[in-house]
Amino acid sequence: GAVVSQHPSWVICKSGTSVKIECRSLDFQATTMFWYRQFPKQSLMLMATSNEGSKATYEQGVEKDKFLINHASLTLSTLTVTSAHPEDSSFYICSATGLADYNEQFFGPGTRLTVL
Amino acid sequence: GQNIDQPTEMTATEGAIVQINCTYQTSGFNGLFWYQQHAGEAPTFLSYNVLDGLEEKGRFSSFLSRSKGYSYLLLKELQMKDSASYLCAVMDSNYQLIWGAGTKLIIKP
Numbered sequence: 352g353a354v355v356s357q358h359p360s361w362v363i364c365k366s367g368t369s370v371k372i373e374c375r376s377l378d379f380q381a382t383t384m385f386w387y388r389q390f391p392k393q394s395l396m397l398m399a400t401s402n403e404g405s406k407a408t409y410e411q412g413v414e415k416d417k418f419l420i421n422h423a424s425l426t427l428s429t430l431t432v433t434s435a436h437p438e439d440s441s442f443y444i445c446s447a448t449g450l451a452d453y454n455e456q457f458f459g460p461g462t463r464l465t466v467l
Numbered sequence: 468g469q470n471i472d473q474p475t476e477m478t479a480t481e482g483a484i485v486q487i488n489c490t491y492q493t494s495g496f497n498g499l500f501w502y503q504q505h506a507g508e509a510p511t512f513l514s515y516n517v518l519d520g521l522e523e524k525g526r527f528s529s530f531l532s533r534s535k536g537y538s539y540l541l542l543k544e545l546q547m548k549d550s551a552s553y554l555c556a557v558m559d560s561n562y563q564l565i566w567g568a569g570t571k572l573i574i575k576p
Contacts, residue, residue: 455515
């Protein structure tokens with residue numbers, strides 16, 4: 352149990368385009384989903400926390416108008432990088448909680464975004 | 468402020484034992500997690516400690532001392548596939564994970 356998927360696994364896009372990344376909990380209902388980004392050789396950086404049916408809570412310094420998060424159901428959250436630029440190139444990882452009593456986060460496999 | 472400290476890099480020999488330390492200062496404490504992350508992949512869960520003491524799971528063990536703000540991950544009988552980054556993360560009073568920068572473990576034959 353506790354499988355989280357992400358789609359796509361990798362994406363290459365032109366500067367100025369928008370990219371949507373999906374995160375799904377496949378065999379449990381995720382009360383909370385988290386979005387992280389990770390630059391090479393650095394640790395995970397939390398971007399935002401989202402609960403189903405409510406607005407996401409963004410971390411300081413993360414532009415909510417640029418990184419749109421929608422958590423429409425207990426099994427799906429989406430992150431849309433709007434008007435992507437090369438500096439947005441990164442590894443984006445989602446995680447979900449809802450299964451373990453101690454709020455263990457189950458991670459998706461990540462999405463590597465490259466903006467040309 | 469909140470802070471998680473762990474060594475940047477460690478090297479060990481195949482078949483040996485290695486201990487990766489983690490010290491933390493956080494606003495509240497609701498448990499400490501260790502994750503393994505191979506290059507280019509997402510983290511995978513290794514262990515969770517919320518009470519003081521040692522939790523053993525196969526070749527991996529994790530220890531916690533809340534009074535000292537200290538944890539370690541012990542890896543025994545090292546295998547080449549254990550080469551990865553090991554992330555220490557503490558859940559604070561808001562149930563938010565505070566992440567360490569990770570320790571890159573290099574295993575040599």
